[in-house]
Amino acid sequence: MPAKTLMQIFIWPIVLGVLTMVGLVVTLLLEGGVLELISIGALGVPVIVMVYMYYFRDVIRH
Amino acid sequence: MQIHALKTWAWVHKWSSLACTAFMLLLCLTGLPLIFSHEISHLLGNEVDPPELPSNTPLASMDNVLANAKALYPSRVVQFVFRDIDENNSWTVSLGKTATSEDDTKFVKLDARTAKVLQEPKFNEGFMYVMFKLHVDLFAGLPGMLFLGLMGVLLVVAIISGVVLYAPFMRKLEFGQIRKDRAPKLKRLDTHNFLGIVTLVWALVVGTTGIINAWADLVIKYWQFDQMSAMTAPYKGLPPPTHYASLQAAVDTAQAREPNMRLGFIAFPGTDFSSPHHYGMFMRGDSPVTSRLFKPVLIDAQTAKLTDSREVPWYLATLLISQPLHFGDYGGMPMKIIWLILDLFTIVVLWTGLVLWWKKRAHYQHDVQQRLAFNEAYASR
Numbered sequence: 001m002p003a004k005t006l007m008q009i010f011i012w013p014i015v016l017g018v019l020t021m022v023g024l025v026v027t028l029l030l031e032g033g034v035l036e037l038i039s040i041g042a043l044g045v046p047v048i049v050m051v052y053m054y055y056f057r058d059v060i061r062h
Numbered sequence: 063m064q065i066h067a068l069k070t071w072a073w074v075h076k077w078s079s080l081a082c083t084a085f086m087l088l089l090c091l092t093g094l095p096l097i098f099s100h101e102i103s104h105l106l107g108n109e110v111d112p113p114e115l116p117s118n119t120p121l122a123s124m125d126n127v128l129a130n131a132k133a134l135y136p137s138r139v140v141q142f143v144f145r146d147i148d149e150n151n152s153w154t155v156s157l158g159k160t161a162t163s164e165d166d167t168k169f170v171k172l173d174a175r176t177a178k179v180l181q182e183p184k185f186n187e188g189f190m191y192v193m194f195k196l197h198v199d200l201f202a203g204l205p206g207m208l209f210l211g212l213m214g215v216l217l218v219v220a221i222i223s224g225v226v227l228y229a230p231f232m233r234k235l236e237f238g239q240i241r242k243d244r245a246p247k248l249k250r251l252d253t254h255n256f257l258g259i260v261t262l263v264w265a266l267v268v269g270t271t272g273i274i275n276a277w278a279d280l281v282i283k284y285w286q287f288d289q290m291s292a293m294t295a296p297y298k299g300l301p302p303p304t305h306y307a308s309l310q311a312a313v314d315t316a317q318a319r320e321p322n323m324r325l326g327f328i329a330f331p332g333t334d335f336s337s338p339h340h341y342g343m344f345m346r347g348d349s350p351v352t353s354r355l356f357k358p359v360l361i362d363a364q365t366a367k368l369t370d371s372r373e374v375p376w377y378l379a380t381l382l383i384s385q386p387l388h389f390g391d392y393g394g395m396p397m398k399i400i401w402l403i404l405d406l407f408t409i410v411v412l413w414t415g416l417v418l419w420w421k422k423r424a425h426y427q428h429d430v431q432q433r434l435a436f437n438e439a440y441a442s443r
Binding site for chain 1: 396
């Protein structure tokens, strides 16, 4: 595998970081309703990615 | 990155992490039950809910609520009357030996509609109390809080240096690649890097809001010096009141001043959140943000008339807004579960980091360049 550029290394961490930040802040500003569920969902994406990558990715690939 | 800079970052990451890891593990472990403190208190029977009554049941007079609490401890001084953010039907009264004493405080929870005593919660003993104290100040008061705040600063340094080191270690690896079939240390390193980078923003937010919270006592002291003393200046030097006005009348005055806010808690005369001459009525809004920003309304304790009311200054607002971001208590059960999982993953990051350092001590590669070469030698699957 050729060496990756900084952008290639950090693109996914940045995407997940932005989702986390949006989830943390927007949920604080919203009051109930569908939008709040979506913002909590944004916070849940990194969690789902972690669990998937760590436990299930290899299983599915194999 | 230049090799010299890399070596410096590796040194910073190693020592900032090592210095705080034991305390961070303690904070993560004690934080786990605190996320669910409300639920655990219910399970342990430490919190009794008020009974179901028709929703149009009128509220009891605050004077009756107060009298029934005081009847249980006639020799005690009432310090605060408070309730949870989402609680409408009960009040908890705290009674101390003096207005400012902190040891052996008694708590009485009463029904806000019937003024009947519901229970005497034991907030200052038991499992949750031990978890809380270990998490907040290690049973060491203000020095303990500030020490944990300093550990939080080291955590932030460790996270930032960790991000810098993430790049060279990931040059030849896919995002999320965990080399499970290689040496255990590679799996450990990949786990540390992957979970660390994904929990990064959350850990930074919880870490920095924790640092802010460590200053809570000092921030409140400064607010008393800065704002409270100015608001109560006309009363300076006056003898303490000989009789007190009706508490309900004082509550009504505060409510009339802030009709769109609801009462969060009452600080009684002589406590740190009032003056010897005042009831401090702390009003909260009803949006998720304004419900955290208490607005103090000072009511003359003898006449039940308004003395002053001011918006909270920026430093207190910062503290109050940082609290939900640290506690994760503003998004219901889904958010609590996310907090739990992220906390558990943070424990894994701390633990793998510690083990990586421990196992490497015997054949430690002091040269970071060599460590990178080893890492990349096993990069391909």
